[in-house]
């Protein structure tokens with residue numbers, strides 16, 4: 284069976300971004316490292332909020348811009364970690380903050396602005412890229428590993 288490595292979806296509004304994130308909740312399996320790419324306001328945090336809501340999380344999902352990481356305990360996984368490295372002045376801040384420790388164990392890691400952490404950031408299984416397209420967003424999902432491909436396959440096919 285051929286496996287998809289890349290898929291694009293047009294997301295006309297915020298609700299569509301939330302729905303796409305939420306639709307992953309039923310099949311997503313930890314461990315998985317997901318890079319969230321796109322400019323400020325592209326919808327990276329919105330997508331993560333949708334995923335968390337789909338997994339039954341009822342609380343607020345706020346942007347980790349100031350805290351660097353927000354961690355959510357979930358029934359299905361040890362943890363979901365939502366990172367935002369936007370405010371890193373240098374990649375070494377990854378080490379200084381001891382963020383590698385959060386990748387131990389069976390967790391889902393979603394990372395906004397991964398390039399700010401340079402080579403310290405673990406490689407991605409999947410990338411979720413969001414770009415402005417008219418008044419909505421174009422979302423491109425790319426798998427980089429077998430685990431990532433399997434996840435795309437079971438999620439969207």
Ligand code: ADP
Pocket residue numbers: 294295296297298299300321322323324325326327328329330346395418419420
């Ligand atoms: P980021 O984390 O990428 O900086 P946010 O998710 O915090 O972005 O904010 C994205 C903004 O864009 C929010 O105001 C949200 O309502 C809006 N938005 C999200 N998805 C879409 C979409 N598909 N079309 C139009 N607006 C969107």
Ligand code: MG
Pocket residue numbers: 327328329346347367395
């Ligand atoms: Mg954000």
